[in-house]
Amino acid sequence: MPERSDPIIVIGAGAAGLIAAWKAASIGAPVLLLERNSKPAIKILISGGGKCNVTHDGPMDEMGKAFPKREERFLKHAFHSFTNDDIRSMLLESGVPTFVRPDGRVFPGSLRASDVVRALVDRVRSSGGEIRLNARATGILSSDGTVAGVTVGGEEIPSRRVILTTGGVSYKKTGTTGDGISWGAGLTHTIIPLRPALAPLRVHPPLPVEWRGIAIRGGKLSLYGGGRQIDSWPGDILFTHEGISGPAALGLSRSAAVALEKGDVALYLDFFPGAEFTELDRDLNRLITEGRGKQIGSIVCAMLPDRMVPFLLGQIQVPPSTRGYVLKRDARRKIVGLLKAWKIGTIGGIDIDRGEVTAGGISLDEINPRTMESRNVRGLYVAGEVLDIAGPIGGYNLQAAFSTGFVAGESAARSWLDSNGDDPR
Numbered sequence: 001m002p003e004r005s006d007p008i009i010v011i012g013a014g015a016a017g018l019i020a021a022w023k024a025a026s027i028g029a030p031v032l033l034l035e036r037n038s039k040p041a042i043k044i045l046i047s048g049g050g051k052c053n054v055t056h057d058g059p060m061d062e063m064g065k066a067f068p069k070r071e072e073r074f075l076k077h078a079f080h081s082f083t084n085d086d087i088r089s090m091l092l093e094s095g096v097p098t099f100v101r102p103d104g105r106v107f108p109g110s111l112r113a114s115d116v117v118r119a120l121v122d123r124v125r126s127s128g129g130e131i132r133l134n135a136r137a138t139g140i141l142s143s144d145g146t147v148a149g150v151t152v153g154g155e156e157i158p159s160r161r162v163i164l165t166t167g168g169v170s171y172k173k174t175g176t177t178g179d180g181i182s183w184g185a186g187l188t189h190t191i192i193p194l195r196p197a198l199a200p201l202r203v204h205p206p207l208p209v210e211w212r213g214i215a216i217r218g219g220k221l222s223l224y225g226g227g228r229q230i231d232s233w234p235g236d237i238l239f240t241h242e243g244i245s246g247p248a249a250l251g252l253s254r255s256a257a258v259a260l261e262k263g264d265v266a267l268y269l270d271f272f273p274g275a276e277f278t279e280l281d282r283d284l285n286r287l288i289t290e291g292r293g294k295q296i297g298s299i300v301c302a303m304l305p306d307r308m309v310p311f312l313l314g315q316i317q318v319p320p321s322t323r324g325y326v327l328k329r330d331a332r333r334k335i336v337g338l339l340k341a342w343k344i345g346t347i348g349g350i351d352i353d354r355g356e357v358t359a360g361g362i363s364l365d366e367i368n369p370r371t372m373e374s375r376n377v378r379g380l381y382v383a384g385e386v387l388d389i390a391g392p393i394g395g396y397n398l399q400a401a402f403s404t405g406f407v408a409g410e411s412a413a414r415s416w417l418d419s420n421g422d423d424p425r
């Protein structure tokens with residue numbers, strides 16, 4: 001039987017777990033943080049390409065608006081309880097100053113994710129929290145709808161308060177294999193179907209291998225299915241060995257994954273979303289006139305990356321060697337049509353493991369957003385990506401994990417102090 005004074009157990013030392021453990025310990029509750037890996041927060045270490053886009057600048061209400069409506073409503077309290085300024089101040093106090101990029105993304109000044117992890121781990125330890133590494137939790141014990149402890153292999157650790165922060169199911173090698181999601185289901189929680197988000201898009205037919213590494217700055221990708229536009233996303237686009245990546249592709253992946261369940265989804269690229277068809281037609285015409293005897297292939301190279309031109313002109317049956325001045329109006333308009341709406345192909349698949357986040361997870365309807373406590377199981381608190389939360393790129397997902405972790409840690413600690421007859425510090 002668990003005792004009132006048993007420590008709060010936090011499962012998973014990622015972004016949400018470290019903040020939850022720090023907050024609970026700093027209020028004065030005993031805390032045991034379990035992490036299956038030999039080091040904490042591997043996902044933070046690889047975040048932002050190892051530089052860690054730690055949060056996003058601006059008012060917290062704006063931050064909320066970056067999430068789907070239901071998630072925005074759920075996050076409101078957490079976002080105001082622990083803000084982007086709070087995490088930045090906390091890091092600064094730990095000797096990790098941050099800076100804001102012109103696009104609003106916040107990074108550590110050193111551009112080293114390891115500095116962020118070190119600061120968070122130091123905070124947990126200096127507040128009195130214990131971190132146990134190489135400790136994979138294997139289950140959550142409960143009795144009569146109340147948490148009773150956690151199992152770690154054959155060992156049972158009793159506790160009346162467990163904070164579940166095991167993350168999503170992508171990048172499984174980092175430790176996120178979905179343990180918390182299975183336990184949530186076992187503990188009567190509804191699981192919203194898991195889908196990739198912020199993942200590269202595989203396309204069919206595959207794109208020429210020599211395109212790998214090409215970046216299109218400021219384009220726009222659009223998805224079409226069932227005879228209508230499903231979604232579109234502006235931003236940079238990157239051709240990789242996996243297909244299409246970069247902010248625009250990652251941004252579309254969540255809705256592409258949903259649409260794929262219903263049928264084929266076509267992907268279109270607008271190379272110049274800021275220009276109208278007629279404007280581009282005028283530009284191309286001017287380039288042709290100025291180019292005099294130049295071939296259309298080299299003229300179009302002024303508008304598109306060189307490596308793409310022969311393939312793209314081939315798609316509309318315009319030989320690149322055609323002299324610009326002999327090009328008919330129809331052929332010129334076909335080129336402009338391609339610049340505005342090139343059908344890349346159909347989406348061939350989206351690998352959930354390659355998603356920077358997992359959409360879906362433990363249903364928000366069954367978690368109290370003011371405490372992060374489960375409405376189904378007393379003493380179970382849930383925070384971070386294990387919940388049905390997935391924001392866009394830009395530091396939103398780490399902030400959601402920090403803020404929900406903060407609320408979970410604070411409410412679990414207050415509950416511990418209440419039942420142990422202590423006043424919160």
Ligand SMILES: Cc1cc2nc3c(=O)[nH]c(=O)nc-3n(C[C@H](O)[C@H](O)[C@H](O)COP(=O)(O)OP(=O)(O)OC[C@H]3O[C@@H](n4cnc5c(N)ncnc54)[C@H](O)[C@@H]3O)c2cc1C
Pocket residue numbers: 011012013014015016017034035036037040041042043044046047048049052053054055135136137138165166167168170171174175176177178179180355356357383384385386394395396397398399401
């Ligand atoms: C490549 C990549 C880049 C990213 N870049 C950014 C970025 O720059 N900015 C941003 O905002 N977001 C970024 N994200 C997303 C962000 O990292 C996650 O949304 C965030 O880390 C989620 O925090 P979390 O605490 O919920 O889960 P995680 O940080 O994933 O932590 C979960 C922890 O639980 C542990 N665990 C799991 N099961 C068990 C168990 N049974 N027992 C014990 N421990 C367990 C795991 O080992 C892990 O340490 C990126 C993600 C990826 C994959």
